[in-house]
Amino acid sequence: MTLPDPAVLLPRMAAELTRHLQAHRIDTPRFVGIHTGGVWVAQALLAALGREEPLGVLDVSFYRDDFTQSGLHPQVRPSALPFEIEGQHLVLVDDVLMTGRTVRAALNELFDYGRPASVTLVCLLDLDARELPIRPDVVGQTLSLAPDERVKLLGPAPLALERQALASA
Amino acid sequence: MTPNDAKRPLQLNDQGQLRHFLSLDGLSRELLTEILDTADSFLEVGTRAVKKVPLLRGKTVCNVFFENSTRTRTTFEMAAQRLSADVITLNVSTSSTSKGETLFDTLRNLEAMAADMFVIRHADSGAAHFIAEHVCPDVAVINGGDGRHAHPTQGMLDMLTIRRHKGGFENLSVAIVGDILHSRVARSDMLALRTLGCPDIRVIGPKTLLPTGLEQYGVRVFHDLAEGLRDVDVVIMLRLQRERMQGGLLPSQGEFYRLYGLSTARLALARPDAIVMHPGPINRGVEIESAVADGAQSVILNQVTYGIAVRMAVLSMAMSGQTAQRQLTSESVSEEQI
Numbered sequence: 094m095t096l097p098d099p100a101v102l103l104p105r106m107a108a109e110l111t112r113h114l115q116a117h118r119i120d121t122p123r124f125v126g127i128h129t130g131g132v133w134v135a136q137a138l139l140a141a142l143g144r145e146e147p148l149g150v151l152d153v154s155f156y157r158d159d160f161t162q163s164g165l166h167p168q169v170r171p172s173a174l175p176f177e178i179e180g181q182h183l184v185l186v187d188d189v190l191m192t193g194r195t196v197r198a199a200l201n202e203l204f205d206y207g208r209p210a211s212v213t214l215v216c217l218l219d220l221d222a223r224e225l226p227i228r229p230d231v232v233g234q235t236l237s238l239a240p241d242e243r244v245k246l247l248g249p250a251p252l253a254l255e256r257q258a259l260a261s262a
Numbered sequence: 263m264t265p266n267d268a269k270r271p272l273q274l275n276d277q278g279q280l281r282h283f284l285s286l287d288g289l290s291r292e293l294l295t296e297i298l299d300t301a302d303s304f305l306e307v308g309t310r311a312v313k314k315v316p317l318l319r320g321k322t323v324c325n326v327f328f329e330n331s332t333r334t335r336t337t338f339e340m341a342a343q344r345l346s347a348d349v350i351t352l353n354v355s356t357s358s359t360s361k362g363e364t365l366f367d368t369l370r371n372l373e374a375m376a377a378d379m380f381v382i383r384h385a386d387s388g389a390a391h392f393i394a395e396h397v398c399p400d401v402a403v404i405n406g407g408d409g410r411h412a413h414p415t416q417g418m419l420d421m422l423t424i425r426r427h428k429g430g431f432e433n434l435s436v437a438i439v440g441d442i443l444h445s446r447v448a449r450s451d452m453l454a455l456r457t458l459g460c461p462d463i464r465v466i467g468p469k470t471l472l473p474t475g476l477e478q479y480g481v482r483v484f485h486d487l488a489e490g491l492r493d494v495d496v497v498i499m500l501r502l503q504r505e506r507m508q509g510g511l512l513p514s515q516g517e518f519y520r521l522y523g524l525s526t527a528r529l530a531l532a533r534p535d536a537i538v539m540h541p542g543p544i545n546r547g548v549e550i551e552s553a554v555a556d557g558a559q560s561v562i563l564n565q566v567t568y569g570i571a572v573r574m575a576v577l578s579m580a581m582s583g584q585t586a587q588r589q590l591t592s593e594s595v596s597e598e599q600i
Binding site: 152154155156170171172173201202205206207 | 302
């Protein structure tokens, strides 16, 4: 199975996100991308929607639940949310959704900044391997991988998905 | 490989990650840079409304201070709390040692209380190293200053200060001024500067306050302040350690200030954009003029802020390295049993 081209998925996602936000009567959401791939996807979505606005960036390393197992990534980028979280409608964007643990960490971090009015979850690819009750509102494509396979997003321009074999640990 | 393998430095685990933080001696430039990078990201946490991340949730950090300290103790406490650890601070100088309990017994008791990490300050050089090696090898030990030997977190916060204000170390002239002999800060700074590639490290002080063997640090020694300060980018002033000085080393405080005090006029000999640092507490009018300490070139209070971020970095890295080591050890033990 070949991996989809993000350039094909993004316009569809933008349209679906617009419908979703309208259905939920959300006029002015703020976009937050999860570092690094989620930030690229969020930027591409904003461009597809014709919006120019500051994007929030979240590095969830300090909030991960596997810190004692895998250690701290040395180059944690500072999270930067250039707007109030309190009372805000947010669109949280990640590249590849797998276990849901990254999204769990991102939600915890967001709530340390304030209480958002709502969080809409958008992801480019859903690998359908959730370990937590988390579900995306807008998805580019869902696909299943072999157990020893992973997908990585390359970017920021152009965006491309790459299949990777998991090193046998 | 056993935990006491002589080939592996005590501070590192089998994967080369930090596991204790005792001295900057023997740590690579990559590791020091990793500490600085991690501290940089923790600085941002200090600007948030909720200044806390859950990295060390459920862990217990024990600050064991056998020697008085305000700044180091409070910034270690704050660092551990911002990582969501539970923090206990013991001023042992005022408790059990006065009842005759040994260092060994005090620490074993704390270990029995399931502490995950010790931050140790002690007046004897080598105390933290002793504890990491012999007393509690499974607890991550952080040196918060031992005798005249080392104060590695102060050294790293000084490096973070320099990197944030000067961008790097490659083209810098850095002068360390004052009582080098009694200063663990000076030793840690010299080691860190050298490892990080600073090409011109100068040490300025009277002969009686300079230790022997300074050559091994790759520094240039000056006895004349004006000569040593010429065109430097960074001036690190040291506190005159009056309580450690037992006669004979100095004629008087007044004379020390006249010869080695940093005044506005003397600072003018350094580069116009030079920064002035001091580990604190400052003795105004003893080693530094008030106008300099409070002046535009002073970054003394920035150092305190950076100190929290550096300590957060060291605490989290050592905790993760120690945990990883425990897993490695238990895996190799269970393999042997098979």
